[in-house]
Amino acid sequence: MSHFLGFILVLFIVAALFRVDFFFYLLYIFFGIFFLTKLWLDRAIQHVMVRREYVDRAFPGERVPVTLHVRNGSLLPLPWLRVHESVPIQLKSPSFHRSILSLLPHEEVRLSYELDCRRRGYYTLGPVLLESGDLFGLRDQDRRLENGDALLVYPRIIALRDLGLPAQTPFGDVPTKQRIFEDPTRLMGIREYQSGDSLRHIHWKATATTGALQVKRFEPAISIESHIFLNLNRDEYTPSRVHSASELAIVTAASIAHHLIEKRQAVGLSCNGLDPFSADLLSVTLPCGKGRAHLMGLLDLLARVQLDARMPFAELVGQASLHLNWGGTAVVITADADDALFDSMILMKRLGFHVALIVTDPRMPFAQVERRASEVGVLAHQVWQEQDLDVWR
Amino acid sequence: MSGDEAMMAEPATTGVLAQDQAPKAAQTRSVPGWERTAVDEAIRPLAVSGMLTCIAVSIAQFVNAISSEWPGTFFVLLVLAVSLESIHSRRLLSRLNLYPRDRFRYRFVEWVVILLVVRFGPYLKYGSERLWADIAVWSVNVGAFFDIGFIVNSLLIVVFWALANTLSQALDELEASPMERRLPVTDPNHYLRSTMPRHGRINRQASLSRITGVFLGGGVALLVIAGLVQVDVRDLVTLQHLRSSGIILNVLVYFLIGFLLISHARFSILKANWTIQGIPMLGHVAQRWLALVMIFLLGLGIISTLLPVGYSVGILETVSTIIQWIIYALVQFVFLILFIVSSLLGLLMSLFRGPEAAFTPPMQRAEPPPPPSSVSAGPAPWWQLVRSLIFWTVLVGIIGYSLYHFMGYRWAFLQRLAPGVLLGWLRRIWRGLRRGTGRLATRIRQEIARRLTPRQAEGAPGRLRFLSLHRLSPRDKVLYFYVSVLRRSAKQGFGRPKSRTPLEYEETLRRELPEALEQVHELTDAFIEARYSAHELDSSDSTIAQRAWRSVKRALSGRRRRAARARSDAVVE
Numbered sequence: 001m002s003h004f005l006g007f008i009l010v011l012f013i014v015a016a017l018f019r020v021d022f023f024f025y026l027l028y029i030f031f032g033i034f035f036l037t038k039l040w041l042d043r044a045i046q047h048v049m050v051r052r053e054y055v056d057r058a059f060p061g062e063r064v065p066v067t068l069h070v071r072n073g074s075l076l077p078l079p080w081l082r083v084h085e086s087v088p089i090q091l092k093s094p095s096f097h098r099s100i101l102s103l104l105p106h107e108e109v110r111l112s113y114e115l116d117c118r119r120r121g122y123y124t125l126g127p128v129l130l131e132s133g134d135l136f137g138l139r140d141q142d143r144r145l146e147n148g149d150a151l152l153v154y155p156r157i158i159a160l161r162d163l164g165l166p167a168q169t170p171f172g173d174v175p176t177k178q179r180i181f182e183d184p185t186r187l188m189g190i191r192e193y194q195s196g197d198s199l200r201h202i203h204w205k206a207t208a209t210t211g212a213l214q215v216k217r218f219e220p221a222i223s224i225e226s227h228i229f230l231n232l233n234r235d236e237y238t239p240s241r242v243h244s245a246s247e248l249a250i251v252t253a254a255s256i257a258h259h260l261i262e263k264r265q266a267v268g269l270s271c272n273g274l275d276p277f278s279a280d281l282l283s284v285t286l287p288c289g290k291g292r293a294h295l296m297g298l299l300d301l302l303a304r305v306q307l308d309a310r311m312p313f314a315e316l317v318g319q320a321s322l323h324l325n326w327g328g329t330a331v332v333i334t335a336d337a338d339d340a341l342f343d344s345m346i347l348m349k350r351l352g353f354h355v356a357l358i359v360t361d362p363r364m365p366f367a368q369v370e371r372r373a374s375e376v377g378v379l380a381h382q383v384w385q386e387q388d389l390d391v392w393r
Numbered sequence: 394m395s396g397d398e399a400m401m402a403e404p405a406t407t408g409v410l411a412q413d414q415a416p417k418a419a420q421t422r423s424v425p426g427w428e429r430t431a432v433d434e435a436i437r438p439l440a441v442s443g444m445l446t447c448i449a450v451s452i453a454q455f456v457n458a459i460s461s462e463w464p465g466t467f468f469v470l471l472v473l474a475v476s477l478e479s480i481h482s483r484r485l486l487s488r489l490n491l492y493p494r495d496r497f498r499y500r501f502v503e504w505v506v507i508l509l510v511v512r513f514g515p516y517l518k519y520g521s522e523r524l525w526a527d528i529a530v531w532s533v534n535v536g537a538f539f540d541i542g543f544i545v546n547s548l549l550i551v552v553f554w555a556l557a558n559t560l561s562q563a564l565d566e567l568e569a570s571p572m573e574r575r576l577p578v579t580d581p582n583h584y585l586r587s588t589m590p591r592h593g594r595i596n597r598q599a600s601l602s603r604i605t606g607v608f609l610g611g612g613v614a615l616l617v618i619a620g621l622v623q624v625d626v627r628d629l630v631t632l633q634h635l636r637s638s639g640i641i642l643n644v645l646v647y648f649l650i651g652f653l654l655i656s657h658a659r660f661s662i663l664k665a666n667w668t669i670q671g672i673p674m675l676g677h678v679a680q681r682w683l684a685l686v687m688i689f690l691l692g693l694g695i696i697s698t699l700l701p702v703g704y705s706v707g708i709l710e711t712v713s714t715i716i717q718w719i720i721y722a723l724v725q726f727v728f729l730i731l732f733i734v735s736s737l738l739g740l741l742m743s744l745f746r747g748p749e750a751a752f753t754p755p756m757q758r759a760e761p762p763p764p765p766s767s768v769s770a771g772p773a774p775w776w777q778l779v780r781s782l783i784f785w786t787v788l789v790g791i792i793g794y795s796l797y798h799f800m801g802y803r804w805a806f807l808q809r810l811a812p813g814v815l816l817g818w819l820r821r822i823w824r825g826l827r828r829g830t831g832r833l834a835t836r837i838r839q840e841i842a843r844r845l846t847p848r849q850a851e852g853a854p855g856r857l858r859f860l861s862l863h864r865l866s867p868r869d870k871v872l873y874f875y876v877s878v879l880r881r882s883a884k885q886g887f888g889r890p891k892s893r894t895p896l897e898y899e900e901t902l903r904r905e906l907p908e909a910l911e912q913v914h915e916l917t918d919a920f921i922e923a924r925y926s927a928h929e930l931d932s933s934d935s936t937i938a939q940r941a942w943r944s945v946k947r948a949l950s951g952r953r954r955r956a957a958r959a960r961s962d963a964v965v966e
Contacts, residue, residue, distance in 0.1 A: 003606065005798055009792075012788075014620060018624050018637075019624075019637065020619075020637050022639065022644065026644070029690075029694060031794075032693040036693070079678075080682070082672070098672045099672065099673055100673065102678045104681075133663070136652070137655065137659035
C-alpha cells in the first residue's frame, strides 16, 4: 500500500512537471483506486447480515441442519467474502464451517451444514467471522458477528415403564404396603355395585340401562408428587468416572422425570450443578409441576446444567426437602451415599417422605449401600451404564 | 431461487465429508483445465510482454525524437519477442529440470541468438549496403562489431528479458503448489513437507510485492519517458512549456494491463490460500472478480475524465479570488444590516417629529464596495474559476491525503527522529559503536592470545612473556599467583584437571606439598575469593596471597629438586 502512495506522489510530481493532461487522469485513477477501495470495503462489509436458521433444541443422535443466510444489504458488491462460522467441537468436526463467496448488491446466499448432536449440553453457535478485501490487494477487512444463537441438546431419555417408585398420599387407608389411589378424572370402566362403594361413584346411566346398580371404575394413581434430587458436585464423584457417572445421573434424572410426567404425575427437581443462565446460584430448583411444558422446562435445565463444586449434596437435600409436600417421593440420584446423605434421607423418612436412592458411582460395593439403605427403609438402585436403566423398563 | 443459490444451498456442501470434498469440486468447477492452460500459456505471457512492450514504445519514441535513424519499430518488436522468449524459456527450463551444465548450454545458445538478432536486426532498416560496408569494417577491426549502439541495445534487451523473467516467475509462484496442501499422514510426502521450512509454504505476499514493484517502477520510467516525448527538454528546464492533451495509448495500455495483472495476482494469492486451507469457493467468484475489476476501472476512468485536468487560474489567484468574494459577501451583509437598522431608526425618529417629517426624503441605502475584480488582466468566465477551483481542491485533497497516510505509515520512524530522541539515538549509536569497537578489540586480543598459546606451550623461541605485576589490580594479582602455581604444578606432573574444582585440587596440592599446607589453603581461598566474589579486593589481600604464593613456589621448587635428585640417584644405581 505504501508503494501506491509513493507512486501517487511521484505521479503528481511528473504530472505537474510535464503538464500532460493524461497524467492527471492517471493520478485521479490511482487515487480513486486507493481511496474508493477503502470506502467500498468499509461500507460493503458493514452491511453484510448473517442469519442462522435452525431448530434450537435436539435430542442426542439427531442431526440438526443449519442454514446461514448471508445477505449483502449494501448497493456495493463484494468481490469475495470469507465466511468462517465457529461451531463447538462437540457438535462438528472440524469445529468450523468455511466458505468463500461473492455477493452482488442485495444478494443473499445460503450456506448449509449439519450439527451432529452427540452429547447433551448448551452450545453457543458462532461467532461468524467475515473477511473481505479489495480487488488490488491494498487492504483487507474483517468483521466479527455474534448474535447469541445457541443449541440445546437434551439428555438422553430412556423410557421407564416399570419404575416402581414408592409413594404415599394423605388420602385413603387401603391396608396395602403400597397404597393405591384412584383418580376420579380417569374413568376405566364400570362394575356392579358392592357394599361399601361410595354413592358418588354410581354410574346412573348404566344403572338405568342395565337395571342394576353400576359403579364407575377409575384408573389407579400411585403417587401425586415426586421430587428428584440430583448430585452434580464434582468432588463427590470418582475423578476417573466424573464425566460418565455424572452424565449417567443426568440421563437417569431425565428418564425418571419423563416417565413420571408421562404418568401425569407432578415432578420437581433440585440440583447442585451450575446453570449457565444463573451462574451465581449455588443450586437450581424447579418446583413440582405437571404436563409437557413443565417436562420441557425440566429437560432444558438438565440439558444445560454443568458440574460444580460449591455445594455439598447432603446440604442441598437437607435444604430442599423442607419445601416438599408431605407424602411425596424423593428420588435421590447421586454418585455415592455417604453418612451425611444417609442422615438427610433418614430425616426425610421421618418427615413422611418415601425415598428412593440411585447411585451411579459407589465407592464401596453396592451391596453394602443397598443393605444400609434397606436398614433405613430406602429403596436403593445402582446405575452403572445406561443399559442398567433397562431393569426398570 | 437462482441457479447459483440452488447450487449453494444443495446438501453437497454440508457435513464433514462434503467439507473435505468441496475444495476439489470447487476447483474443478471454477477453473477448468483449458482455462488454466490459456491463462498460463497465453494470457499471462502476453500480458507481461505487452506491458514491457509499452515501455519499449516510449523508449523508441524518445530515441527517435533525438535520432530518427534509430530503428525504433524493430526495437519494440524485439522487446516483445525477447519477453515472450524469456517467459517461455523459464517455464520450459523449470519443467525440464535440466542439469546445470545443460541449463547453461541452453542459456548460452539463447543469448547468442538474441545478440545476433540485436546486432543484425537493425540492418532490415539500414539496408544491405550498410551491412556489407560494416562487415568490411569488422573484418579489419573486430572491435568495431561491438559499437556503442549495439552495447546499449543489448543492455536494454537484457533489462527487458530480466523483467519478463522476474514477473513471470513471480506470477507462477502465486499458484498453490501440491506440497503446500495438507497431506494425510500416510502420504509419502507428509514427512518431507513437515520438515520443509514454513512447511513448504511460499511467501506469496513477497511475490505480489515484487510484481507491484516492477509495475510501479516501470510505470514511473514510462511516465518520465512519455513525458519527455511530449515536452521539449529545453522547455522543461525553463518550465515554460504548454499543456499537452490527448491520450497516450501505450501508457493507457500499460496501466490497464498492469491493473489487471495486479488484480489477477491478488486473486491468485487468495485462491491459493483458500485451496491450501481447503475452503470451498462457491459460485462464480472468478468470473465476478474479472467483471468487477473491469467495471471498477471503467467507472473510475469515466469519473476521471469528468474531473478537470488543467487550470486557467493559478492556485494563489484562486485562493485570493475566493477570499475577496467572501469579504465582498460579508460586507454586503453588513451593509444590509446597517440599512435595515438605520431604516428602523429613521422610522422611529419620524414618530417624534412634526408633520413636516413626512416630507423628509426617503433614506438611501449606502453603496457597498464593488465586487472583486477578476483575476489576471481580463475578466475570467465563472466556469473557468470553478474548474480551477475543483482542480486545485481535488489536487490538494489528493496530495494532503497521500502525505497524511504516507507519514502515518512511517510515524513510528518519524517519532524516533524528534530532536530530543534524535540526540539520544545518536548517543546510543555512538555508545554502540564504542561498545562494538571495544568488543572487536577484545576479540582480536583473544584471537591473538589463542594463536600464541600453543606456541608458548611448545616453548617456541622469541615469545614475549613480559608481565608487570605492579600494573595488575589486586584481583588480577591473586589470579596470576594461582595460575602460576597451576602452571608449575602441571610441569611437575600433577596439574589440575578441568573437571576438578579449586577446593578439590587443594587436596592434591596438600598431598604433594606437605611442607606448605597452610599456604596452599591461603592461596586457594584467596583465588576463590578473587575469582567468584563481587566485592573489591584491596592490596592486603593480594599481599597475603603473594606471601602464600612465594612459599608454595618454594615448596614446588624443593619438590622439583628432590625429584631430580631421586632420578639421578636412580640412574647412578
